[in-house]
Amino acid sequence: MSTIAKAFELLELFTDARPRLGLSDVQRLTARDKATLHRHLVALEKIGFLEQDSETRAYCLGPTLTRLAGMRARTVPEVEMVRTVVDALSREAGELVHVSRLRGFDLVDVYHAEHHSHPVRVSFDAYGLPPLFATASGKAFLAFSPASKLIEALDVPRTWVTPENPPDKTALRDELDAIARCGYARSRDTLRTGVSSVAIPLFDANHVAVATCAIAFPTARGGVDAEQRLAGLLMAAGAEMSRALGGDVPRNVQDIWTANYEKAAL
Amino acid sequence: MSTIAKAFELLELFTDARPRLGLSDVQRLTARDKATLHRHLVALEKIGFLEQDSETRAYCLGPTLTRLAGMRARTVPEVEMVRTVVDALSREAGELVHVSRLRGFDLVDVYHAEHHSHPVRVSFDAYGLPPLFATASGKAFLAFSPASKLIEALDVPRTWVTPENPPDKTALRDELDAIARCGYARSRDTLRTGVSSVAIPLFDANHVAVATCAIAFPTARGGVDAEQRLAGLLMAAGAEMSRALGGDVPRNVQDIWTANYEKAAL
């Protein structure tokens, strides 16, 4: 394995659950040699990917990440464009909006925006990324992808331990069909109790689902009508977001969306 | 040099000026071997620090940076605390506010917030980071640091080509003295034409300046009164921000700030 990948694995250890790790912690988590780990940690600290508390000697994620992420947000046109749309959507919805893109069989954050009014802390990768069929975003993606994708997705080995999710294939298939009909996916308290979300897929130029946009909101605040309102906003913005990514929404999906958000607006 | 550092240097090549680089571009910029560079680029792409446009084959900064930066923003208490203060300040000022911290002789972004009303795109590292004495933030830092810091700062070799800034030591010393007296530093069109800013230092627990907070605004929008208003906001929030970093403002500086922003409020 390349040293770069090894060093990166160290960065991945820092999660919401354990944001500060000492040398020994890292050693326990990786079961690698202490000397090597120490050198890697120092190297990462030198370049600002980690920083070390001079008192406790513990490491945490460093400021360079902020800088580079900002650079990406400014310069990568894809993100730049999505950003304006997502910011607007976030203001309108008053909730956390995030766009993720498929990378292998994981959905990784492209950009997210949270309206200031009521901060909902939604943390993603506590211990690895959840499987596609466990999140609204993932289901939105699968529902608008060829069936073969689901088969593949189910076969991919995962670090994430599903919290009581024996993926029942037929039930899942039914749910995905329902999502394809109503235009958006939903989840309640599945990823994190108290957090619900609605999600739609975003499409590339070939009308293939390659990304997702989701709105997360506290379950307590989201009745059926609230959920439908948010889903309506999502579907109304769906075309613009796909276009921001350089893609386009398939005709049949656009028809479903148009019908649904017009209904929601009434 | 460690492989980690080498790979990191590649990431540093991606700037606002040139956000997308092909293999050959990278080779020209680094004068390193193509094979090695290619392997590094691929490794960085695998972990999502870069991403490659499948059509143009060019690389740009990747989505993992966004994810990790978000993780840091959420989990590192220092950032978390600064965040709330900076967000508030940004809303009040209606301008871009950013907090940077000293790292070697560079100021690196800890957190920044931009009020949505009028977006000012202020890009920092076009070709390396500017020297301390060329920015409001840097001058704010130097003015409240022992004189030896300035001597050191002037001696540090820099990649940044100063755009007509032969650092005249006595003039600089005079300016820094003036800053120390009035409580904040200012710059007009120095870093980027059309952009002005005001800045104050932030102090650690030992009353040593270790960071800065600056407000950037379009020169066109900033008359003398506007500048003083922003500087007043900055000085009023200075104590809270230093405390958010776990530090404290020296008595004499606090006195200057208190006197000045009370004057500005009248």
Added chain:
DNA sequence: TTGACTGGTTCATTAAATGAACCAATGGCT
């Protein structure tokens, strides 16, 4: 056709990463 570009690959050489053993300091606990 040629030549100058791309991005990407091979494989012998070499330099850098590795890890067992070792320090030094800290913090309980008898």
Added chain:
DNA sequence: AGCCATTGGTTCATTTAATGAACCAGTCAA
């Protein structure tokens, strides 16, 4: 006091992984 288990960090002989000159293949313009 002494002791044992921690902690973060370092050394240096060994080995593994990084390196780079040369090489492919594709693209574009002259």
